[in-house]
Amino acid sequence: MKTNEPKVVPFITFCGQAKEAVEFYTQQFQNSQIISIAYFEKGDRGVEGDVLTAVFEINGLQFMAMDMEKEYCPQTSWATSFYYDCDSENEFDKLLEVLAKDGTVLMGPEPVETSSSMIKKCAWITDRFNVTWQLIYQ
Structure with a gap:
C-alpha cells in the first residue's frame, strides 16, 4: 500500500x-x-x-x-458484517432483493426505533458468497 x-x-x-x-x-x-x-x-x-x-x-x-x-478456506460468520446506509428506499429494496437471492435474510426488513434514532428499514442478509450485510434506510 x-x-x-x-x-x-x-x-x-x-x-x-x-x-x-x-x-x-x-x-x-x-x-x-x-x-x-x-x-x-x-x-x-x-x-x-x-x-x-x-x-x-x-x-x-x-x-x-x-x-x-x-x-x-475459513468459516464465515454473521458476527462480522458490512453496514451500508442506503440513500433511498428504492436502493434499499433493490439491494435487499439481489443480496438475498440465493442467500439468507437474517432479519427484516423492518423499522428499528431507539431513543436517539428512527430507522425506516433495516435488514441483515448473508449473501450467496457468505458475506453478511446490514442494510439501513433512515
Whole structure:
C-alpha cells in the first residue's frame, strides 16, 4: 500500500468465488468499481487462475479480496458484517432483493426505533458468497 492509501481496508477471503463476488458487488452497489485483479499463476501457492488479490471500491470505500484453497478456506460468520446506509428506499429494496437471492435474510426488513434514532428499514442478509450485510434506510 502507498502512504496515501487507507491503513485499514476490509479484506474478504473467498473459496474460489472472489472474481464472481467482486464483479457482483461492483454491479449492485452505486459508485463502485474494480481497481485491479491479480491471479495465481502456475507455481504459486494457490489454485492457478483463482484470485490472488482483487482491489475494488464500493461507494468510495476500498476493499480487497482473494481466493483461498478450499481445504484452508475459513468459516464465515454473521458476527462480522458490512453496514451500508442506503440513500433511498428504492436502493434499499433493490439491494435487499439481489443480496438475498440465493442467500439468507437474517432479519427484516423492518423499522428499528431507539431513543436517539428512527430507522425506516433495516435488514441483515448473508449473501450467496457468505458475506453478511446490514442494510439501513433512515
